[in-house]
Amino acid sequence: MVSLTLIGCVTSGPYVWVDDYVAPPASAEKNTVLVQGDVITIRVYQQPDMSTKTRVRNDGKVSIPFLNDVDAAGFTPVQLAQALQTRLKEYINTPVVTISLDDPRPISVPVTGEVNKPGVFLLDPGSGILAAIASASGLSPFASWNKIFVIRQVPAPPVRVRFDYRDLQAGDRKSLQFQLRAGDAVVVE
Numbered sequence: 001m002v003s004l005t006l007i008g009c010v011t012s013g014p015y016v017w018v019d020d021y022v023a024p025p026a027s028a029e030k031n032t033v034l035v036q037g038d039v040i041t042i043r044v045y046q047q048p049d050m051s052t053k054t055r056v057r058n059d060g061k062v063s064i065p066f067l068n069d070v071d072a073a074g075f076t077p078v079q080l081a082q083a084l085q086t087r088l089k090e091y092i093n094t095p096v097v098t099i100s101l102d103d104p105r106p107i108s109v110p111v112t113g114e115v116n117k118p119g120v121f122l123l124d125p126g127s128g129i130l131a132a133i134a135s136a137s138g139l140s141p142f143a144s145w146n147k148i149f150v151i152r153q154v155p156a157p158p159v160r161v162r163f164d165y166r167d168l169q170a171g172d173r174k175s176l177q178f179q180l181r182a183g184d185a186v187v188v189e
Contacts, residue, residue, distance in 0.1 A: 015149060015160035018167075019174050034072050034080065036060060037105030042081075044088065045096035053102065066091055077101055109180050111136040113188035114143035126179045130168055132186045139165065139188060147189035154183050 034040065036058050044050040054062045060073030067087055072080055077099035088095035106122035109132050116137035123131050129148065133139060145165040152159050167175045180186075 015162045017162050018178055021159075021161045021178070032076060032101060032104075034075055034077065034101070035105055036073055038101055039103035040072070040077070041100045041102050042084065043098045043100075044084075044092070045098075047092065047095070050088070050091075107180065107182045107184075109184055109186060111186040111188075114140040115188050116140055123180060128176060128178055128180060129163055129186065130176070132180060133165075133188070136186075143188050149187045149189070150178070150180065151185040151187060152181070152183070153185075154181075
């Protein structure tokens with residue numbers, strides 16, 4: 001309910017066209033934090049019996065040979081690898097652990113306004129506006145083609161990024177490269 005209220009507050013007022021939108025620095029976006037549902041591979045160098053591929057459970061933990069249940073949600077892969085290296089020192093002299101995110105959990109994106117089937121849709125990380133609109137069964141006959149907005153709530157304050165559907169159809173590079181993130185909402189006027 002709070003999310004919908006916030007969306008209502010930012011759907012009117014100033015916006016920035018996608019061509020003028022400046023994303024946060026790359027370093028801020030590269031710090032991937034593990035969440036429930038992510039599939040990760042944990043490799044312990046020269047220890048195949050301690051290595052595993054696992055999903056972060058709903059309780060935020062993963063099961064790892066020798067260590068049993070370990071908190072994973074909320075950590076970056078590098079942070080989790082460092083924590084595991086510390087804990088594995090009682091079994092191995094100098095453990096080297098690497099963690100890779102194999103299958104990130106889909107992001108939940110609400111799509112509302114003049115679309116055929118508004119709702120909240122699960123999209124693959126890195127999906128763009130076209131995937132969100134397609135999930136909502138396309139634009140309604142009453143949609144304004146040049147009034148498609150992404151409400152980006154993080155980092156604060158919220159920002160409205162405006163798109164033109166014709167640019168998306170024409171393959172406009174900036175429009176197609178825009179990736180939806182957790183916390184985004186799509187509004188079609």
